[in-house]
Amino acid sequence: MQKRIVAVIPLYNKAATINRALASIMAQTRRPDAVVVVDDGSTDDSVARIEPQYRAQIELLSIPNGGPGGARNRGARHVKADLIAFLDADDEWYPDHLDSAARALAAEPQCGAYVAAYDVGADKAAKREEVRALFPRSGVWNIAAFHDPRAIKAYIDSIHSSSTVVRRDVFERLGGFFDRERCTYGEDAWLWLQLAFTMPIFVDRDYRTRFHVEDSALGHALAGRHPRHPALRFAEELRTRIPAERRALLDRLLAYYRLIETEKLAARGDCAEVPALRRAFRFGGRIPLRLIVRDAKVHVTCLRRRRAPTKA
Numbered sequence: 577m578q579k580r581i582v583a584v585i586p587l588y589n590k591a592a593t594i595n596r597a598l599a600s601i602m603a604q605t606r607r608p609d610a611v612v613v614v615d616d617g618s619t620d621d622s623v624a625r626i627e628p629q630y631r632a633q634i635e636l637l638s639i640p641n642g643g644p645g646g647a648r649n650r651g652a653r654h655v656k657a658d659l660i661a662f663l664d665a666d667d668e669w670y671p672d673h674l675d676s677a678a679r680a681l682a683a684e685p686q687c688g689a690y691v692a693a694y695d696v697g698a699d700k701a702a703k704r705e706e707v708r709a710l711f712p713r714s715g716v717w718n719i720a721a722f723h724d725p726r727a728i729k730a731y732i733d734s735i736h737s738s739s740t741v742v743r744r745d746v747f748e749r750l751g752g753f754f755d756r757e758r759c760t761y762g763e764d765a766w767l768w769l770q771l772a773f774t775m776p777i778f779v780d781r782d783y784r785t786r787f788h789v790e791d792s793a794l795g796h797a798l799a800g801r802h803p804r805h806p807a808l809r810f811a812e813e814l815r816t817r818i819p820a821e822r823r824a825l826l827d828r829l830l831a832y833y834r835l836i837e838t839e840k841l842a843a844r845g846d847c848a849e850v851p852a853l854r855r856a857f858r859f860g861g862r863i864p865l866r867l868i869v870r871d872a873k874v875h876v877t878c879l880r881r882r883r884a885p886t887k888a
Contacts, residue, residue: 578678579657579658579659579678579681579682580609580610580656580657580658580659581606581608581609581657581658581659581660581661581674581677581678581741582608582609582610582611582612582651582652582655582657582659582660582661583601583608583610583611583612583661583662583663583674584612584614584648584651584652584660584661584662584663585597585598585601585611585612585613585614585651585662585663585664585665586614586616586644586647586648586651586662586664586665587613587614587615587616587618587622587623587647587665588615588616588617588618588622588641588644588647588665589618589619589620589622590618590622590665590666590791591618591620591621591622591624591625592791593665593666593788593791594613594622594625594626594665595625595626595627595630596668597663597664597665597666597667597668598611598613598626598627598630598634599630599668600663600668600669600670600671600786601663601669602630602633603669603671604669604671604672604673604674604675605671605672605674605675606672606674606675606678607674608661608674609655609657610635610655610657611633611634611635612634612635612637612651612652612654612655613626613634613635613636613637613651613665614637614638614639614647614648614650614651614654615636615637615638615639615647616639616641616642616643616644616646616647617638617639617640617641617642622665623636623638635654635655637650637651637654641758642755642758643755643757643758643759643760643763644664644753644760644763644764645752645753645754645755645759645763645764645766646753646755646758648662648737648752648753649752649753649755652744652747652752653752656744657744658743658744659677659678659681659741659742659743659744660741660742660743660744660747661673661674661677661740661741662737662738662740662742663738663785664737664738666788666791667694667738667785667786667787667788668785668786668788669738669784669785669786670695670783670784670785670786672784673692673739673784673785674741676690676692676780676782676784677690677692677741677780677784678741680778680780681741681743681778684716684776684778686716686775686776687716687775687776687777687778688742688743688746688771688774688775688776688777689735689740689741689742689743689746689771689777689778690740690741690742690777690778690780691707691734691735691736691739691740691777691778691779691780692707692739692740692779692780692782692783692784692785693705693707693708693739693780693781693782693783693784693785694707694736694738694739694783694784694785694786694787695783695785695786695787696787696789697786697787697788697789705787706730706733706734706736707734707739707779707780707781708781709730710727710730710731710734711734711779711781713781714778714779714780714781714782715778715779716776716777716778716779717731717776717777717778717779718776719731719772719773719822719825720822720825723825723828724864725828725829725831725832725859725863725864725867726832726864726867728825728828728829728832729829729832729833731772732765732768732769732772732829733765734779735768735771735772735777736785736787737764737768738785738787739784739785739787740768742771746771746775747767750767750770750771750774750817751767751770751817752767753766753767754766754767754806756806759803759806760803761802761803761805762802762805762806762807763806765805765806765807766806766807766814769807769814769829770814770817770818773818773819773822773825773826774818774819774822804837805833805837807829807830807833808830808833808834808837808853808857811830811856811857814826814830824860824861827857827860828859828860828861828863830857831857831858831859831860832859832867833857834853834854834856834857835859835867835870835871835874837853838850838853838854838871838874839870839873839874841853842873842874842877842878842881843877845881847877847878847881847882850874850875850878851878854871854874854875859871
């Protein structure tokens with residue numbers, strides 16, 4: 577029996593791109609059984625701009641603004657389906673995306689999700705395409721094969737929401753996206769990190785999604801300052817969600833997230849929290865020399881700032 581698929585689009589102020597996203601869903605060779613668009617309190621005319629031909633084929637939900645994680649969760653739980661496919665309102669799928677995902681997940685029942693490569697077009701300098709950079713072949717992959725903290729982070733980053741189809745039972749078991757505090761940064765990684773540390777994924781190196789960096793307001797390549805990653809703010813909760821045998825690997829990733837965070841703080845001269853963060857998230861085991869050097873630079877930068885004479 578064919579698995580039911582629901583497509584979920586979180587929509588927030590994407591009047592210029594929502595119809596492009598919907599057109600790509602309707603062009604699928606394996607059409608979804610339901611399409612749910614969740615308007616997350618848009619302040620523009622995104623909903624009004626949805627073309628009538630698409631309006632008749634979707635379920636539209638309107639909720640108060642709570643961030644993309646909450647919008648995705650609401651849409652995913654609105655319609656019962658075996659597989660959940662997410663698409664951001666400024667991205668688009670290539671026509672064989674859902675068919676490829678359904679076939680791969682049927683063939684590999686141990687995989688919690690299907691993850692496809694995403695085409696960033698001419699904006700390769702602004703957004704790295706992690707899938708082809710990290711995985712040398714399509715097939716089943718497990719995060720236990722990676723030990724360098726940079727590779728572990730790349731593994732998580734490769735699971736882009738618009739290119740991922742997840743099994744419903746897995747989505748529910750992991751609790752969905754981070755949806756607290758109207759979070760707009762790291763809310764997706766919260767879910768995909770748990771997925772990656774819990775079970776294998778099927779990786780497809782073929783492009784199945786077009787990621788439009790130029791239209792992404794939330795994409796990390798275009799954003800300025802970010803709030804702190806949820807994985808750092810709720811690290812203890814996250815550890816309880818990860819199998820015990822993977823927690824040492826998780827700690828390596830959290831230490832790398834912390835390094836990135838403290839580098840940003842040091843660069844801004846905002847060193848007050850750096851010592852506590854460095855103590856809370858220490859690198860363990862064998863660490864690449866380059867990361868040790870980067871961490872030492874943060875420490876030295878903040879020491880110099882503390883010792884610098886204050887201006888009268």
